[in-house]
Amino acid sequence: MPANTVTLTDTAELPEALIQAFVSAHQIAVLTGAGVSAESGIPTFRDARTGMWARHDPMTLASPQGFEQDPATVWQWYQWRRQLIAETRPNAGHYALARLQQRVPVLTLITQNVDGFHQLAGSDRVLELHGNVHRNVCSVTGKVIEADWMEQHSEVQPPPSPHHPRGRARPGVVWFGEALDSDLLDNAFTAASNCDLMLVVGTAGAVQPAASIPVLAKEHGARLIDINPDSNELTRLADWHLVGPSAKWLPTLVDELTATD
Numbered sequence: 001m002p003a004n005t006v007t008l009t010d011t012a013e014l015p016e017a018l019i020q021a022f023v024s025a026h027q028i029a030v031l032t033g034a035g036v037s038a039e040s041g042i043p044t045f046r047d048a049r050t051g052m053w054a055r056h057d058p059m060t061l062a063s064p065q066g067f068e069q070d071p072a073t074v075w076q077w078y079q080w081r082r083q084l085i086a087e088t089r090p091n092a093g094h095y096a097l098a099r100l101q102q103r104v105p106v107l108t109l110i111t112q113n114v115d116g117f118h119q120l121a122g123s124d125r126v127l128e129l130h131g132n133v134h135r136n137v138c139s140v141t142g143k144v145i146e147a148d149w150m151e152q153h154s155e156v157q158p159p160p161s162p163h164h165p166r167g168r169a170r171p172g173v174v175w176f177g178e179a180l181d182s183d184l185l186d187n188a189f190t191a192a193s194n195c196d197l198m199l200v201v202g203t204a205g206a207v208q209p210a211a212s213i214p215v216l217a218k219e220h221g222a223r224l225i226d227i228n229p230d231s232n233e234l235t236r237l238a239d240w241h242l243v244g245p246s247a248k249w250l251p252t253l254v255d256e257l258t259a260t261d
């Protein structure tokens with residue numbers, strides 16, 4: 001860890017310089033990953049290998065090739081993940097980010113998560129880089145398939161697509177090997193280039209292009225806060241590393257800002 005990263009473990013001791021970085025920021029960008037939903041009980045993508053899914057490789061299940069080879073298995077895996085998400089709720093970290101958005105002039109929330117919890121907690125204009133698991137799209141055209149069409153079809157097989165004779169319904173998420181939506185990515189890069197402060201929350205920073213977003217922010221002069229119980233490549237860039245769960249740190253930060261009013 002470079003000497004210029006300040007590591008904090010105690011929420012009771014927030015440095016004045018960190019508070020000032022929030023207070024003086026005109027534009028804040030936030031990048032979230034699976035860790036922000038961990039305390040809601042959603043297993044991270046790599047941890048989601050329990051029960052009957054333990055013998056399946058998520059890298060195969062979440063790929064166009066995997067879907068091509070065994071559409072029913074991939075579909076059932078996503079139905080299971082959708083069910084898990086439906087049974088859980090956003091946590092204090094998601095709610096704190098929604099409150100923060102109401103307090104700063106511009107806050108762009110960029111997420112790699114597909115659970116929709118930021119919106120459920122009240123965040124607005126969320127850039128969902130990897131899509132949303134609740135959405136279904138046509139496997140050939142990529143067009144969104146409406147819920148009422150889905151309701152008429154079986155849960156076991158991916159239903160046929162209403163948009164193309166060879167298409168099937170598939171989850172509206174970005175699979176390994178697929179490109180991200182270029183407009184979304186442009187918006188995320190623009191937010192990173194323009195922000196004064198960037199929060200990196202609960203991501204291992206191992207998946208591109210999302211992992212390059214904080215790097216861009218840093219190159220353009222933003223201060224960086226990493227919130228994560230562990231360290232990774234992105235932590236090395238951070239001005240502050242807040243060690244611990246985001247459901248603890250994010251409400252603390254937002255409460256502290258409220259107290260400075």
Ligand code: APR
Nearest residue numbers: 033034035038044045112202203204205207228230245246
């Ligand atoms: N609070 C904050 N961070 C946490 C917490 C927590 N309570 N619990 C775990 N973490 C951190 C872990 O230390 C790790 O750095 O969250 C990170 C989760 O890493 P990954 O599972 O790799 O998730 P993510 O970085 O979001 O992965 C990016 O890769 O799996 C694909 O497409 C999927 O969107 C996903 C992408």
